[in-house]
Amino acid sequence: MNASFLDRCRALLGGAWVLDSEADMAPYLRDWRGRFTGRALAVLRPGSVEEVAGLVRLCAEARVPIVPQGGNTGLVLGSVPDGQGSAVVLSLARLNQIRVIDALNRTMTVDAGCILQQVQEAAAAQDCLFPLSLAAEGSCTIGGNLSTNAGGTAVLRYGNARELCLGLEVVTAQGEIWHGLRGLRKDNTGYDLRDLFIGAEGTLGIITGAVLKLYPKPKASITALVALPSPTQAQRLLALMQDRCGASLTGFELMSAYCLALVAKHFPSLPRPFSEPHEQYVLLELSSTESAQHAVGLLEDAVGAAVNEGIATDAAVASTVAQSQGLWQLREHIPLAQAADGKNIKHDISLPVSSIAAFIEHTEPLLQQAFPGCQLVCFGHLGDGNLHFNVAPPPGVANEAFLLHQEAVNRVVHDAVHAFCGSISAEHGIGALKRDELARYKSPVELGMMRAIKAALDPLGIMNPGKILG
Structure with a gap:
C-alpha cells in the first residue's frame, strides 16, 4: 500500500517533491531543540493550495496520518512525527508568496509558508508595520505562527497572532478548501471558524493562507533597561508606565540577574549597561507615531518618576539605534546563553x-x-x-x-x-510534549468540548494525531 500511495503522491506533485530517503527526510524529522527525532513514511512538499488539498484527499483515502510543518521551529514536538513511521510530513515551505497588500485596508494576504521576517520586510516596504516579533522570525512561518497562536515581544500593544489575523484559507481534513480570506474587522455571521484553526496546531486542518493586519509604522522606537530590586517592583513599574505612556508602551520584558549573568558569561561582547548587578531588570520599549522627541520625552519622564518613587534603582536609556539594538540583544541572547550553558x-x-x-x-x-x-x-x-x-x-x-x-x-x-x-x-503550544499535562489540568468539560470539535472536523483522526489530545 505504501508504494502505491507514494506513487499517487508523486503523480500529483512530481517525484522531486516527494522525499522518502532517510537523508532527505532527516531535517524534517528532528525537533528544533534536537531532543527528538521521529520517523515518517515520506515528506511531501506541495507547491499550491490545490496540491495540498489533493494530498489530504489521498491521505484520507489511504488513512495516512498527516503532520503539517512550517519552519519546524516549535518547542513542544508539535511539528514532527512520532516514532511509528506511518505518517507523512506535509511541508508548507513552497507556499511562500506575498499574495497582495492592501495599504488602505491595512492588510496583507500571504501564503502560510512565508517566513515571518519576509512578511515584516514586505510590510516595512509599504511604510507599514507587521508587529509579530519573536526570536525565530528568520525561520518560522506564518502558518506555524498561527497554528500555535504565537506571542513574542509586542503582545502588550498588538496582541497574539490571533489578534493579528483577519481571515484564513484552510484545507480541511476532507481535502476541501475553505476560502475564508476576508479582510474584515467586523463579520458577525455565525461561528468564528478562523479562531478554531488558530492555535489548533494543525489538528483540525491545514492553514494555507492568511489575511494579516498591518499598522502604521512608528516614527520612532525608544528602548531602556531598568534595574529593580524585585519582581514586585517590576509590576509597579509596569503600572506606572501604562498610566504615563498608554498605548505607546509596546514592550516590557522581565529578566532576572541570573539571566543576564548567563548572557555576560557566554556573550561577553554584548553591552553591560550597569557596573553593579541588580536582582531584576526590565527591558521596555516605547513607540511613537509622532516623533522621536515625543517618545524620548515620555520615556525619560516615566523612568525618572520610577527612580524618584523608589520603584527602580537605575536605568539606561538608549540614545541611538545601535544602543537600542544592543539592549534588545541582551534579551534575545538569553535562550542562546541557556543552550550554551x-x-x-x-x-x-x-x-x-x-x-x-x-x-x-x-x-x-x-x-x-x-x-x-x-x-x-x-x-x-x-x-x-x-x-x-x-x-x-x-x-x-x-x-x-x-x-x-x-x-x-x-x-x-x-x-x-x-x-x-x-x-x-x-505561546509555545501543547504538541506532544505537554499533552499529558494538558489532560491533568484541563477540566473534563473543556476536554470533552475539545474532543467533540476534533471528532467533528477530523473524524478519521488523521490530522497531526497525538498532538494536544491523547
Missing part, C-alpha cells in the same frame, strides 16, 4: 500580571526545597503575563542526570501555575 527544563507559562511576583516568590522556594541548588532562569513578557520559567541543574550536576527529574520539576511548577489560575502554555 547546558540543558534545562523549560516552562512557557502565563499568569495574571498581578500574580507574577507572588508566583515567583511562592514557587522558587519549592523548587529549591525539592532540588537544592537548582538555578532558576526566569524571563519573559511581563507586560502580557508570559514567563519563561526554566530550571537549570545545580552546579556540578550533569545535565542528563538532572533531566531525569523533569516530571517532578514540572509537577512543582505546573501545580503552582494552576494554583495561581494560570496556563501551562502561553
Whole structure:
C-alpha cells in the first residue's frame, strides 16, 4: 500500500517533491531543540493550495496520518512525527508568496509558508508595520505562527497572532478548501471558524493562507533597561508606565540577574549597561507615531518618576539605534546563553500580571526545597503575563542526570501555575510534549468540548494525531 500511495503522491506533485530517503527526510524529522527525532513514511512538499488539498484527499483515502510543518521551529514536538513511521510530513515551505497588500485596508494576504521576517520586510516596504516579533522570525512561518497562536515581544500593544489575523484559507481534513480570506474587522455571521484553526496546531486542518493586519509604522522606537530590586517592583513599574505612556508602551520584558549573568558569561561582547548587578531588570520599549522627541520625552519622564518613587534603582536609556539594538540583544541572547550553558527544563507559562511576583516568590522556594541548588532562569513578557520559567541543574550536576527529574520539576511548577489560575502554555503550544499535562489540568468539560470539535472536523483522526489530545 505504501508504494502505491507514494506513487499517487508523486503523480500529483512530481517525484522531486516527494522525499522518502532517510537523508532527505532527516531535517524534517528532528525537533528544533534536537531532543527528538521521529520517523515518517515520506515528506511531501506541495507547491499550491490545490496540491495540498489533493494530498489530504489521498491521505484520507489511504488513512495516512498527516503532520503539517512550517519552519519546524516549535518547542513542544508539535511539528514532527512520532516514532511509528506511518505518517507523512506535509511541508508548507513552497507556499511562500506575498499574495497582495492592501495599504488602505491595512492588510496583507500571504501564503502560510512565508517566513515571518519576509512578511515584516514586505510590510516595512509599504511604510507599514507587521508587529509579530519573536526570536525565530528568520525561520518560522506564518502558518506555524498561527497554528500555535504565537506571542513574542509586542503582545502588550498588538496582541497574539490571533489578534493579528483577519481571515484564513484552510484545507480541511476532507481535502476541501475553505476560502475564508476576508479582510474584515467586523463579520458577525455565525461561528468564528478562523479562531478554531488558530492555535489548533494543525489538528483540525491545514492553514494555507492568511489575511494579516498591518499598522502604521512608528516614527520612532525608544528602548531602556531598568534595574529593580524585585519582581514586585517590576509590576509597579509596569503600572506606572501604562498610566504615563498608554498605548505607546509596546514592550516590557522581565529578566532576572541570573539571566543576564548567563548572557555576560557566554556573550561577553554584548553591552553591560550597569557596573553593579541588580536582582531584576526590565527591558521596555516605547513607540511613537509622532516623533522621536515625543517618545524620548515620555520615556525619560516615566523612568525618572520610577527612580524618584523608589520603584527602580537605575536605568539606561538608549540614545541611538545601535544602543537600542544592543539592549534588545541582551534579551534575545538569553535562550542562546541557556543552550550554551547546558540543558534545562523549560516552562512557557502565563499568569495574571498581578500574580507574577507572588508566583515567583511562592514557587522558587519549592523548587529549591525539592532540588537544592537548582538555578532558576526566569524571563519573559511581563507586560502580557508570559514567563519563561526554566530550571537549570545545580552546579556540578550533569545535565542528563538532572533531566531525569523533569516530571517532578514540572509537577512543582505546573501545580503552582494552576494554583495561581494560570496556563501551562502561553505561546509555545501543547504538541506532544505537554499533552499529558494538558489532560491533568484541563477540566473534563473543556476536554470533552475539545474532543467533540476534533471528532467533528477530523473524524478519521488523521490530522497531526497525538498532538494536544491523547
